[in-house]
Amino acid sequence: MRILFLNPVGILGGAERALLDLLACLRRLDPGLSLFLLVGTPGPLLDEARALGVEARLLPLPEQLSTLGDSGLRNQGPRALWGFARRLAPAPALLSTYLRALRREVQALRPHLIHSNGIKTHLLSPATVGLPVARVWHIHDFVGERPLVRRALRGLRPLATAAIANSQAVGEDAREVLGGVPVQVVYNGVDVERFTPGPGDGARLDGLAGLPPAAEGTLRIGLVATYARWKGHDVFLQAAAGLVRACPTVPLRFYLVGAPLYRTQDSQFSEAELRGFVKALGLEGQVGLVPFQQDPVAVYRALDIFVHASTRREPFGLTIAEAMACGRPTVLSRASGAAEQITEGVDALSVPPGEPATLTTALRGLVEDAGRREHLGRSARQVAVARFSRERYAQQILSLYRSLPAVQGTP
Numbered sequence: 001m002r003i004l005f006l007n008p009v010g011i012l013g014g015a016e017r018a019l020l021d022l023l024a025c026l027r028r029l030d031p032g033l034s035l036f037l038l039v040g041t042p043g044p045l046l047d048e049a050r051a052l053g054v055e056a057r058l059l060p061l062p063e064q065l066s067t068l069g070d071s072g073l074r075n076q077g078p079r080a081l082w083g084f085a086r087r088l089a090p091a092p093a094l095l096s097t098y099l100r101a102l103r104r105e106v107q108a109l110r111p112h113l114i115h116s117n118g119i120k121t122h123l124l125s126p127a128t129v130g131l132p133v134a135r136v137w138h139i140h141d142f143v144g145e146r147p148l149v150r151r152a153l154r155g156l157r158p159l160a161t162a163a164i165a166n167s168q169a170v171g172e173d174a175r176e177v178l179g180g181v182p183v184q185v186v187y188n189g190v191d192v193e194r195f196t197p198g199p200g201d202g203a204r205l206d207g208l209a210g211l212p213p214a215a216e217g218t219l220r221i222g223l224v225a226t227y228a229r230w231k232g233h234d235v236f237l238q239a240a241a242g243l244v245r246a247c248p249t250v251p252l253r254f255y256l257v258g259a260p261l262y263r264t265q266d267s268q269f270s271e272a273e274l275r276g277f278v279k280a281l282g283l284e285g286q287v288g289l290v291p292f293q294q295d296p297v298a299v300y301r302a303l304d305i306f307v308h309a310s311t312r313r314e315p316f317g318l319t320i321a322e323a324m325a326c327g328r329p330t331v332l333s334r335a336s337g338a339a340e341q342i343t344e345g346v347d348a349l350s351v352p353p354g355e356p357a358t359l360t361t362a363l364r365g366l367v368e369d370a371g372r373r374e375h376l377g378r379s380a381r382q383v384a385v386a387r388f389s390r391e392r393y394a395q396q397i398l399s400l401y402r403s404l405p406a407v408q409g410t411p
Contacts, residue, residue: 001030001032001033001034001112001113001401001402002033002034002036002109002110002111002112002113003026003033003034003035003036003111003112003113003114003115003401004036004037004038004106004109004111004113004114004115005019005023005035005036005037005038005054005114005115005117006037006038006114006115006116006117006118006121006124007019007037007038007039007040007045007117007118007121008039008040008041008061008117008118008119008120008121009039009040009041009043009045009118010039010040010041010042010043010044010045010046010058011041011043011044011045011261012043012044012045012048012261012294013226013261014140014188014316014317014318014319015117015118015138015140016045016117017190017318018140018166018188018189018318018393019045019117020045020048020049020052021189021190021191021390021393021394022189022390022393022394022397023035023037023049023052023054024052024191024390024394025189025390025391025393025394025395026394026397026398027052027053027054029394029395029398030398035053035054035055036054036055036056036057036109036111037049037054037055037056037057038056038057038058038059038102038105039056039057039058039059040058040059040060040061040120040121041058041060041061042058042060044294046058057105059101059102059105061098061120062094062097062098098124099124099126099127100127102124102127102128103127103128103131106127106128106131106133107131111133112133112134113133113134113135113136113401113404114128114133114134114135114136115136115138116135116136116137116138117138117140118138118140119141119143119146119149119153122137122153122156122160123149123152123153123156125137125156125159125160126156126159128159129159134161134162134404134405135159135160135161136160136161136162136163136164136400136401136404137153137160137162137163137164137178137181138163138164138166139163139164139165139166139170139171139174139183139315140166140170140315140316141170141315142169142170142173142313142315143173143174143177144173144174144176144177145173145313150177153177153178154177154178154179157177157178157179157180157181160178160181161181161404162181162182162183162184162400162404163178163181163182163183163184164183164184164185164186164397164400165183165184165185165186166185166186166187166188166315166316166337167185167187167315167316167337167338167340168185168337168340169313169315169337169340170185170315170316170337171183171184171185184396184400186393186396186397186400187316187337187338187340187341187387187388187393188316188318188321188338188388188393189321189388189389189390189391189392189393189394190318190321190322190325190384190388190389190390191390192325192384192385192388192389192390194297195297195300195321195322195325195326195384196297196325196326196327196381197301197326197327197377197381198297198301198326199301200220200298200301200302200303201298201301201302202214202218202220202302204298204302205220205222205255205288205290205298205299205302205303206253206288208288208290208291208293209255209288209289209290210288210289211253211285211288214251214253215251217251218251218252218253219250219251219252219253219304219305219367220253220254220255220302220303220304220305221240221243221252221253221254221255221303221304221305221306221307221363222254222255222256222257222290222299222303222305222306222307223236223255223256223257223258223306223307223308223309224257224258224296224299224300224306224319224322224323225256225257225258225308225310225319226258226259226260226261226268227258227259227260227261227268227269227270227271227274228267228268228269229267229268229269230310230311230312231258231309231310231311232308232309232310232311232333232353232354233256233269233274233277233309234269234277235309235311235353235354235355235356235359236254236256236307236309236359237254237256237274237277237278237281237283237287238281238356239307239309239356239357239359239360239363240252240254240281240283240286240287241281241282241283242356242357242360243360243363243364243367244283244286246360246364247364247367247368250367250368252286252367253286253287253288254283254286254287254288255287255288255289255290255299255303256274256287256288256289256290257290257292257293257296257299258290258292259291259292261292271289274289275289296319296322297322297326300322300323300326300328301326301328303323303328304328304329304373305328305329305330305331305363305366305367305373306319306320306323306324306328306329306330306331307330307331307332307359307363308320308323308330308331308332308333308336309333309353309359310333310335310336310353311333311353311354312335312353312354313335313336313353314333314335314336314337314338315337316336316337316338317332317333317336317337317338317339320332320336320338320339320348321338321384321388323380324347324348324380324381324383324384324388325380325381325384325385325388326381327377327378327380327381328377328380329348329349329366329372329373329374329376329377329380330348330349330376330380331348331349331350331351331359331362331363331366332348332349332350332351333350333351333352333353334350334351334352334353335352335353338388341383341387341388342383343383346379347376347379347380347382347383348376348379348380348383349362349365349366349376
């Protein structure tokens with residue numbers, strides 16, 4: 001079977017890390033597979049895929065298209081829509097040219113199946129009309145909440161052979177948009193042999209954050225996420241300020257690990273904004289900003305508590321699975337897809353999204369109870385191995401590939 005993967009960007013966000021895990025495991029599950037990858041923007045995804053033996057190439061997506069997105073239009077008024085429409089003006093001509101280039105690539109590679117790993121590449125499906133290929137859309141977002149994407153995918157759904165959703169909530173949302181397209185839920189996976197418990201180097205984390213070494217016994221609490229506004233960096237910082245007031249005698253450090261990775265406009269915090277929040281909350285010297293880490297294992301191990309604080313529904317939350325696999329006691333937003341797979345109070349703690357005071361209370365309970373932190377960390381590791389392994393993830397997706405009528409009977 002010849003499989004072509006399409007990804008809009010070359011950075012390593014959650015969807016891209018999940019894709020790399022899939023590529024690595026597919027190669028082991030069936031060495032006879034021929035795997036190809038086309039990526040729309042430069043970045044480390046290309047080199048990482050090539051290191052796995054995947055034939056990976058850049059097919060540059062014009063900047064006006066790669067930075068275009070409607071995620072910021074949720075619940076916005078006419079002014080936001082008008083601004084988006086102005087940026088959309090040059091898109092049709094650029095899109096037409098790109099579709100022709102993509103079609104030539106597909107014809108040259110002759111795949112039996114195309115696995116589209118992002119909304120922008122789902123929207124490029126017309127490039128393959130008339131070609132003998134199955135199309136699988138991997139849904140990593142609540143497409144029903146995005147006004148323009150929802151309409152576009154609904155119109156293009158006859159081109160999708162099947163879809164994969166990364167949580168039950170995403171699956172339900174996708175079925176409403178995609179109608180009769182079969183949607184299978186496959187929870188994301190992580191490499192539980194790489195993301196493992198181990199000794200943490202807090203001093204190194206302090207150095208990455210530009211902070212002096214913390215006093216012995218300092219508890220380190222961190223959020224690992226891109227700078228997307230809905231990831232809850234502001235909520236985390238407000239909760240941190242509340243925790244400092246509630247536990248004045250406990251030495252605490254807080255870390256924001258990540259960067260504004262994506263190119264979509266108006267949807268991300270800047271570093272200056274986050275530093276402004278830190279200063280306004282009186283947390284200077286207690287909060288560090290750590291640049292994006294391509295290998296975050298050491299970051300998770302250096303944390304005493306991991307926090308996920310998204311303010312709206314999170315499709316899955318790959319960092320949750322990674323932190324739990326590293327045995328970190330975890331406090332996560334109840335609206336995340338990964339929360340579907342945990343037992344509250346046993347494997348992790350969950351809090352309502354966007355409530356700093358509730359997050360402060362949950363963190364205080366862990367800060368003041370080392371035994372509970374240890375118990376949650378052990379349980380988190382067990383759940384990650386049982387439910388979030390990348391081998392399970394890849395096997396479910398490969399089974400889906402083999403079930404598709406359009407690719408049955410291929411080598």
